[in-house]
Amino acid sequence: MLTIYGRRNSSNVQLVMWAVHELGLPHERIDYGFGHASPLSPEFLAMNPMGKVPVLRDGDVTLFEAAAILRYLGAAYGDEAFWPRDARVRGPLDTWAEWGKNSFTEVVLRIFYHSVRLPPDQRDPAYLAEAIAALGPLAAILDKRLAGREYLGESFSFADIAVGHILHRYFTLDWPRPDLPALAAYYARLQTRAAYRDHAMVNYEALRGYT
């Protein structure tokens, strides 16, 4: 039985919860983080010295960092399609996973923070404008990869979770989104998956305007 510590409306928790549900793993989730128990409490810091959600416990294994948790779940429980054992097959997928979690998600979250999460008087319009200018070209890279394919690899894999977990925010934040048909079709395709709808499309209104 897995235990996931973290609130449902955290994008990093969503990444992990989507993976847990795709893999059909027995688990419980305990709310920690903004609005819930503090991740800065001594018992939480003993699991993650960064004081951030998510944390995963699997028996005597304790992990933090959402992408590391995703890779652990893939290696421990994923089938060959979700987590190819051959490094020559997995490597190119992992390139997209890393790019999704870092390059792409990082810029989406900059827009999220400076248009939703921070109190209005702490938002930086110049920083927001820079992030918006940066996101269009990144989204075009993703659209190009997805043209003519259903998923980032041959079939659905961990890489789609690392990239797709942030698309709900990408598509619902108020910013001038470019018209990218392959990316829009990919988002629609992900929404046919119950685990995606239930765990990666979580309302973030409760986070609006708070530090």
Ligand SMILES: N[C@@H](CCC(=O)N[C@@H](CS)C(=O)NCC(=O)O)C(=O)O
């Ligand atoms: N690099 C970490 C970042 C974790 C992180 O920033 N988590 C946020 C939520 S997405 C958090 O814990 N915020 C503080 C809180 O919720 O109290 C990861 O990918 O897991």
